[in-house]
Amino acid sequence: MTAPAGPVRFGTDGIRGPSGAPPLDPETLGKIGAALGIWLEGEGPERKQVLLGDDGRSSAGTIRTALARGLAATETIIVDVGLITTPALAHLVRTGRFTAGIMISASHNPATDNGIKFFNANGAKLSDESEQELEQLIPSMELAGAGEPPIHTRPELVGGYEDYLGNLFMDLDLTGMNIVVDAANGSGSDLAPRILRRFGAEVVTTGCTPDGSNINDGVGALHPQSIIELVREHKAILGICLDGDGDRGIFVDDSGVVRDGDETMLVMALALKAKGMLAKDTVVATIMSNLGLVKACEKHGLHMEITPVGDRHVAEAMRNHGFNLGGEQSGHIIFSSDGALTGDGLFTALQL
Template identity: 45%
Template sequence: MSRQYFGTDGIRDVAGQGLLSLELVTSYGHAIGSWLSGQTAGAKVLVGRDTRASGPALLDQLGAGVIAAGHELVDGGVLPTPAVQTLCREERFDLAIVISASHNPAADNGLKFFGADGRKLADEAEESIEREIAEVLTKGPPSPGASGGSRRSDPEAGGRYLEFIDRCFPGLSLAGVTLAVDCAHGAGADLVPTALERFGATQHVRGAAPDGLNINEGAGVFHVAELGAIVKEHGASLGMALDGDADRVLLVDENGDVRDGDYMLGVLAVDMKERGELPGDRLVTTVMANLGLKVHLARHEIACETVAVGDRFVASAMADCGATLGGEQSGHVIFRDGARWFGDGLYTALRILEVIQRTGLPLSELVAGIEKFPQVLVNVPVRERRPVDDIPGLTEAVQLAEVDLGSEGRVLLRYSGTELLLRVMVEGRDLERVRGHVDAMVDVAKRELG
């Protein structure tokens, strides 16, 4: 079915406008309450949010319908998305909702939904909720549930997440280890430094003073290069930059060089294979993965399955092929341990720190075998998502680049699933040729779509 509300990562818009208008968010609450009632009576729903000022109001609007349907709403307050997922799974909630727009500006917000297993809802479930939304908008809110619902706050939720992280790394000590940490003024601003302190690390923290309006502003994954100066100034072993909801992380090695998800996957895959934790000697990544990663994996006889961009596609492919590791260049790394799934910036950084300690090698040496091809990515603002094949000048520019680059390069054009952007990516061994092809495509895209 054609979707009106759900995108690739839940529902996202400017808070109070469009898909997140007061009327629609209130309707979403009633629709979710009705959908839940069809699954179970008196469901238990956990809600967490990032630090955006619009979060509490969205929770009130959404929660009213859930409560009216007779369900229990548990407000976990400000929590990283992975904390909400973990608590949902470990404490047997029926549904979890995260109010966050991740790496987007503070004016935006969004709604993400997770099932009892802590994973994003399946397409079928989202489509069912879309039908419930249409019903509410057409006929009005459903009758209240036979028994009244309730709402309560859970200020200890974050602490229980930290205890879970402690249990995941029982032998890890970071005493004597210096880290540079950027929390993006987001959901991890309190819990992530606290977690690292519990492991004994010395920290130099930035981006940990959220005021409701500064999430991702001058901090976080889009400003990770600035973390390099802090790493070098303090002689840190590692730098880590989170995004707004702390489900992804980018690293900085001890020399101040940025190491993205490709590098992390390369290090983790080899380590997990050596320890017998990579079934089928395979991992899953996306079309954005650098060719250099694939060359590195092939050298270690590790297969790489490639899917469309989006952590839900990575997780789905991992489930299908039995992989225990997958992820994206953007820093969203996914681990699977039986029924437990981890897509957590903090957890990922701790896994890398484990490898550093186990091998005695700094991150720069662990990634030395990964020679990335020059890759240029430009985001072009567009007014519409017109099919690329319907834009003759763009099609011709792509074909020219593919012929020129041959087997040692590639071109990828795709629209963002959350913003009106066309992402133009070209990769190849010769940086100047790559840039020339990107410039040609961007010029056409701006002229035809801008």
């Protein structure tokens, strides 16, 4: 019999911390996986199938195996798609036959950290209530010794997300246009350039060579200044800086000016309002958005709904009140065009 696990607490975006240390040690991760499997039994279908993906950190394999041991102990089928962005994983969960999804990522944190984000069958992050239920379950989980858990490796599934974007933006033609992409040496390193080239763009890449230890190392959404010269040199129409798991983006315009999430939200809001498509003429933002956004919204007759920090709170407000645009200054931009309500840096770039 194993000793009870120490308290596991969800943060604003899942569970995160130094790799190998509690709660990201193999024993606790096994209990987390088992707790999820037990919790899913009360959520719907008898056949439980969970999709896993990661942002390329060297610790992802250890975490995946530990989670899978716990899931397998509850007779849950485990499918691993490998390197993938968080929004792409959420899309595949929502459109596939999955009862849940787990993204192994610490987002913008350094490579020595890692984390896990959970998604329900609708591709949405778990509610506070669901996370609390899991927190209560985890300490009581007991795992007997087991061998390697059965994991079905399906990297080709990511093609479903690529086709989704291809169909959604079928009229987009980027032929002959230069775009700079910095994927933070993370989960969008292969996916983002490939999708942009699908639309005909000439893609200049940097920060797209993940080696397991270089994620967010001077690149990506935390360091957009690093691509300014590339944008100017290649006369690019846009520079895209994703974070480690691709759910947010900071952009550099064709003149080399960095545009954060607040500026991107305003551009999107004005475009939607001009088309009569901005629900209730409202933008949902967090308490971190600056006064400039507030004043700009007032100037253009837009309303603002303010939430606590975290894209999950933005999505919840959008879902509860019927808004269709929200985000954070950090670059999480959330649209409800397909009901996903998940931040997606690449989706936002295609909208721009």
